[in-house]
Amino acid sequence: MDAAERTNCGRERDSSIDVRLVQAAARIIEEEGFAKATVEAVVRAAETSKSAFYRRYASVVDLIPAIVQLKNSDGPLADSGSLDGDLWAFEKRQAGFFADVLVQRCMNAWLMYLSDHPGETATFSELFLDERRDSLEKIVLRAARRGEIFGLTEQMPREISELLIEVLMGPFFLRLLEPGLGQLNELEIGRTVRIASATVRHALAYPYSMSGKDVAEPGAWAGRAPAVDGSHAMPSRWAANR
Secondary structure (H helix, E strand, C coil): CCHHHECCCCCECCHHHHHHHHHHHHHHHHHHCHHHCCHHHHHHHHCCCHHHHHCCCCCHHHHHHHHHHHHCCCCCCCCCCCHHHHHHHHHHHHHHHHCCHHHHHHHHHHHHHHHHCHHHHHHHHHHHHHHHHHHHHHHHHHHHHHCCCCCCCCCCCHHHHHHHHHHHHHHHHHHHHCHHHCCCCHHHHHHHHHHHHHHHHHHHHCCECCCCCCCECCCCCCCCCCCCCCCCCCCHHHHCCC
16 A cells, blocks of 8 residues: 555554545535634544644645535436437536535635646646536537537547537636526526537537637548538538638
8 A cells, every 4th residue: 555545653544534524524614614614623523633634635625626526416417319408418417516505615715726826727627627528528429429410430629628618617617706696597508508509510510720820620520521500511611722
């Protein structure tokens, strides 16, 4: 076993303490707010010591990924039979996740921490966004296999993944900054899903170079580029330049 998994006395680290710390912090944050979740309060509620805490974490912020994971829905989304249906299910799951008071308080604290520690955004991406990127890639590739969209084979370009994250996750992060906007309702979810679906289709129909020059690259992501209506016709402005 790695030395990091042992205490200073050489014994194996007690994993039950990790669980108690996470649960104690989650309970305090949910009931009293993040500001009340001091190291002292967390270790007292977890019935352990500061030394045990600091062997595992540098601060209470380091507990947030594990706390947030408690609220993550388990398992892949079921196949609804359509791209829009799958995107709807994805967005509904996110709406439920962000409606949780504990999630809201933790995410606000996490984002505030990242604003002061921008070098740690990779951790946020790995622990929070990557799982959602993977889900969206599965959704889009499934739609391609159904023949709903054209231009993809085995892998979704990172650029499309990032576009979808911006469109689908943006409204939730905006509401963390502006709580007065309220939670996304069914109408707003539907509108967001339509925008996301159109974004995928447009991105595949008109793939742009990532050089920042807005230069169309016909067939950059497939053998031939589809038209916006889903047919295999090449856009006329591309055909004229061939």
